[in-house]
Amino acid sequence: MRFLFCSLGTPGFLYPSIALARAIEARGHEVAFVTAMGAASLLEEHGLKRLPRGPKDGESFQVENWWLAPAVSLQARHIEHALTLFSPDALVGQMLTLGGHIMAERAQIPVAVLGQAAYLWPSWEGEWPQEEGVATNGSVGTLGPCSGVRSTRVRSTAEERMSWRYQEMATWYQRARERLGLPEIVAHPRETPLLGDLFLLRSVPELEGDLSALPSRVHAIGACLWEPAEAPxxxxxxxxxxxxxxxxxxxxxxxxxxxxxxxxxxxxxxxxxxxxxxxxxxxxxxxxxxxxxxxxxxxxxxxxxxxxxxxxxxxxxxxxxxxxxxxxxxxxxxxxxxxxxxxxxxxxxxxxxxxxxxxxxxxxxxxxxxxxxxxxxxxxxxxxxxxxxxxxxKHADLAHACACLERLAVTRAPVLRGHLAHDALT
CATH class of the missing domain: 3.40.50.2000 (Glycogen Phosphorylase B;)
Structure with a gap:
């Protein structure tokens, strides 16, 4: 199987992607990267390849402007060109590589999202309480329910932060979609396309807490850490x-x-x-x-x-x-x-x-x-x-993450918690 990793170019994003790429490659699969130009030499040093942005290479996947619609368009163009050089069975992006979500939709390729050490989106069930001043009729920036009914549920400070963060991301994603001529999306945060078909949380239940409270596409995979061996x-x-x-x-x-x-x-x-x-x-x-x-x-x-x-x-x-x-x-x-x-x-x-x-x-x-x-x-x-x-x-070998990616590539459908256990019994 083949996996195309879409990563921002800074170590905090690139290194976990390298960790996962090396693990899936060790299981006999092929990998390639689309990322910032400055990452090419590091990838090459470790036997990985970066695909260019086009016949004439250029910058993309830069952390300084990842949210801007023109930058997301560059990410999408980079992936689009990479698809002519490398035919992946799945994309592996990150929370901030919105171009990966867009190209997965356009090219009908499943996409996994490599997350952070905590789940950062709203996860509560039922009506999602919108922010004041945010439309609930499907206008730009709305990836929550469009019933127009506001919840009276009192939110904690952490939930307020998650809600604000999600609305910000939703707004940037919708602006990028609009720039690229794609229709608006309305979805509850538990079913948001920002989760991809598989969301890889860099944590364990002992740290994150009750995983059953999270969307079913979220899997805890361990730390997913990597860095070059250095000893100045x-x-x-x-x-x-x-x-x-x-x-x-x-x-x-x-x-x-x-x-x-x-x-x-x-x-x-x-x-x-x-x-x-x-x-x-x-x-x-x-x-x-x-x-x-x-x-x-x-x-x-x-x-x-x-x-x-x-x-x-x-x-x-x-x-x-x-x-x-x-x-x-x-x-x-x-x-x-x-x-x-x-x-x-x-x-x-x-x-x-x-x-x-x-x-x-x-x-x-x-x-x-x-x-x-x-x-x-x-x-x-x-x-x-x-x-x-x-x-x-217990998760140092990233075996669960790799098994999830393999299932995603084979089924080309969302990978839900419990799927792998079911596979093992059948």
């Missing part, structure tokens, strides 16, 4: 010296803050005089760095697996990559979430007992310092992280 000499030397000094190492990954204040300034003030070492990856940080204390090692990129092998705890925004890295390493975390999926992932980790959550509104150097001291002294978060580490280890 200066970082290795710094980590070895920290170990020799018997000082705890804290791995910090400061991602984008979006519309929230970052935590870098508070972190520096909180930990500059603490008896520990901080190794920080700040390539995606959208804040000023300022002075760097003597007990900090700061780099645009720190190989995550290398840092986690030496760390005693993690401080991060809560993006999927670092949260899953901490859990699969059995490390407790302190999450200070910004935007995107970060609040949802941070809430899942805190609810599972493997992390502490410090809301940006409560952030101060003292609050951060006290939270980290608690994290290091209290055995409970570490024990919970170890339990989740064992749960994720």
């Amino acid at each position: 000499a200066d970082i290795v030397d710094w980590l070895e010296r920290a170990h020799a000094e018997h000082l705890p190492v804290i791995y910090v990954q400061h991602g984008r803050s979006f519309d929230q204040p970052g935590f870098w300034t508070a972190l520096v003030e909180a930990l500059r005089h603490e008896p520990l070492r901080v190794i920080a990856s700040v390539g995606r940080m959208d804040a000023e760095m300022g002075d760097i204390p003597d007990n900090f090692l700061v780099r645009p990129h720190v190989p995550q697996a290398l840092a986690l092998r030496h760390a005693q705890a993690v401080i991060a925004s809560g993006n999927s990559t670092v949260a899953l890295g901490a859990l699969t390493s059995g490390l407790p975390s302190l999450h200070i979430p910004g935007g995107s999926e970060q609040p949802d992932v941070a809430e899942r980790c805190a609810a599972a007992g493997a992390s502490l959550l410090l809301p940006p509104a409560h952030l101060s150097p003292e609050a951060l310092r006290n939270a980290l001291r608690t994290l290091l002294a209290d055995p409970a978060p570490r024990a919970s992280a170890h339990a989740l580490q064992r749960a994720f280890a």
Whole structure:
């Protein structure tokens, strides 16, 4: 079977797709990629191929503009050209590769969606409560029910966030469809085309919770982590010296803050005089760095697996990559979430007992310092992280994800939970 992976070009999106591509390839299938031009050399180094955007290659699948209708059109054009070079049995996209959804519909090819470490769309049954000012008669931006009746159900903060996020995505998707001459779609969020025919959630039930509450196309597949093997000499030397000094190492990954204040300034003030070492990856940080204390090692990129092998705890925004890295390493975390999926992932980790959550509104150097001291002294978060580490280890080979993809390619129909168990019995 053949699978065409459609991925944004940044590591947070590309690396999980590479993990899944390598796993499905190891089962005897063929894979190819459509992604940003800058990813070509990395893919080639690891025996994978990127297909060009056209006879004259060009950029597409860039994270900076993924939601804009012209950018979605470029994604679709890239996939359309790739289909002339590689005939896939299924597409494997991501939540932000809307061009994959469009081309799957146009070319009548099934599509799987590789998600994040938390389910991010509304999942409640029945009438979906629309946002104020959003039409319910099928106008652009509506992928919810079109009955025109508003629910009186009171929503939690998390549900409000999911509803807002879904409406934003629905609006961008409908604008892209309109640009490409496709009709509007009206569907309940549990049946939205944004789920694809198969949705691969990078989690386990022990973290996400009751999977039966989610749409039946959602499957928990494990962490789906991958990164190039790297061991820069200066970082290795710094980590070895920290170990020799018997000082705890804290791995910090400061991602984008979006519309929230970052935590870098508070972190520096909180930990500059603490008896520990901080190794920080700040390539995606959208804040000023300022002075760097003597007990900090700061780099645009720190190989995550290398840092986690030496760390005693993690401080991060809560993006999927670092949260899953901490859990699969059995490390407790302190999450200070910004935007995107970060609040949802941070809430899942805190609810599972493997992390502490410090809301940006409560952030101060003292609050951060006290939270980290608690994290290091209290055995409970570490024990919970170890339990989740064992749960994720059961899915390390991505066998369930691969079996789902194989079923999708064969049946060319939605893959629902329970299908694979039924197949095994027949």
